[in-house]
Amino acid sequence: SKPAETPKAKVLKVGSETTFAPFEFQDEKSKEYVGFDMDLIRAIGKEMGVEVQIQSMGFDGLIPALEAGNIDVAISGMTITAERAKKVDFSTPYYKSGxxxxxxxxxxxxxxxxxxxxxxxxxxxxxxxxxxxxxxxxxxxxxxxxxxxxxxxxxxxxxxxxxxxxxxxxxxxxxxxxxxxxxxGEPLTSEEYGIAISKKNTETTEKVNKAIEALKKNGEYERIYMKWFGK
Ligand code: ARG
Missing domain, CATH: 3.40.190.10 (Periplasmic binding protein-like II)
Incomplete structure (x- = not known):
């Protein structure tokens, strides 16, 4: 009989502009993408049961890449704005910024x-x-x-x-x-970051939101937050 094939994990193609520490940047030694967003998206991928593949690109190329279907999600310290929300969907907010x-x-x-x-x-x-x-x-x-x-x-x-x-x-x-x-000075704006996803891909948005919720419940979100922002 044939040996059982291990099913290949589905890939989640993630786009990010990776020179935005501490959210996304390249570790000098390992060359790996590290940071709050990178830990968060890997944890989300784990919850979703998919393999996370991170691709670095220009910040202004992220929404076009989502629209073209070249990436599945963009996590890049991206502020949820009304303008962007016309083109892409956003996950539930995951970080307060300004x-x-x-x-x-x-x-x-x-x-x-x-x-x-x-x-x-x-x-x-x-x-x-x-x-x-x-x-x-x-x-x-x-x-x-x-x-x-x-x-x-x-x-x-x-x-x-x-x-x-x-x-x-x-x-x-x-x-x-x-x-x-x-x-x-005082912060000029109050903003929230969200993960951007193609409007055609509502199933992924739902899964990402469920994963974020699970990570908030099980303490993993808090652990990642403290790793990068805890004093
Ligand atoms: N939060 C700002 C925005 O959404 C800046 C984000 C820049 N992110 C980056 N990875 N370079 O416009």
Whole structure:
């Protein structure tokens, strides 16, 4: 008789812009994608009984990739917005965030978002940070492919501030940027992150939501949260 075949696990194709620590970034040694989102999506995959395959791409390419069916889900610190919700569905919110600003460590004049009027601001292309910065009166907006490039431009003196997600700004300051830069002011917005899924794929959205619920019940969500944000 034939040996029993082990059924191959179904693959969940995950897209992410992976230079957004502590949500998604590449571990220097192992080259693995690590971070809060990466742990969360792997735990969700486990709940769903699928194999998670992570693919790195530009942030502004994630929604087109979902629409084209090249990926099944996008997890990328992506804020749930009405604009995006016209194109894709979102899971239940999984993280509360907001925008803040980063300036040079010795800058004592830029304290609030109001102070950014007429200034030069670096943002990541396609983000809520870019959207909000464009509303600031007379500001010059410089758009970069990712947050690290925006931080580098601040360090180089090419801009006066970076507008970006608060937890990412704080992680940057704590890890590498603290000598050069600081986070100032009150958060500009209150935002929630969701996992984006094609509107054609409502079955996946339901499964992802069930998995998130299970992880919240069984303590796994809390464990992952504490790993990355616990003090
Ligand atoms: N939360 C912001 C947004 O949705 C920025 C997300 C950027 N994420 C990333 N992985 N680079 O627009």
């Amino acid at each position: 925008l803040s600003m980063v300036v040079k460590v010795d800058n004592d004049t830029l304290k609030t978002f109001k102070d950014l009027e007429g200034k030069r601001i670096a943002v990541q292309i396609g983000t809520t940070g870019a959207m909000e910065a464009k509303k600031i009166k007379d500001a010059t907006i410089r758009e970069f492919n990712n947050a690290p490039e925006a931080f580098m431009e601040l360090k180089a003196g090419g801009v006066d501030a970076v507008v970006n997600d608060l937890p990412v700004n704080e992680y940057y300051i704590a890890q590498a940027g603290g000598k050069d830069a600081k986070v100032v």
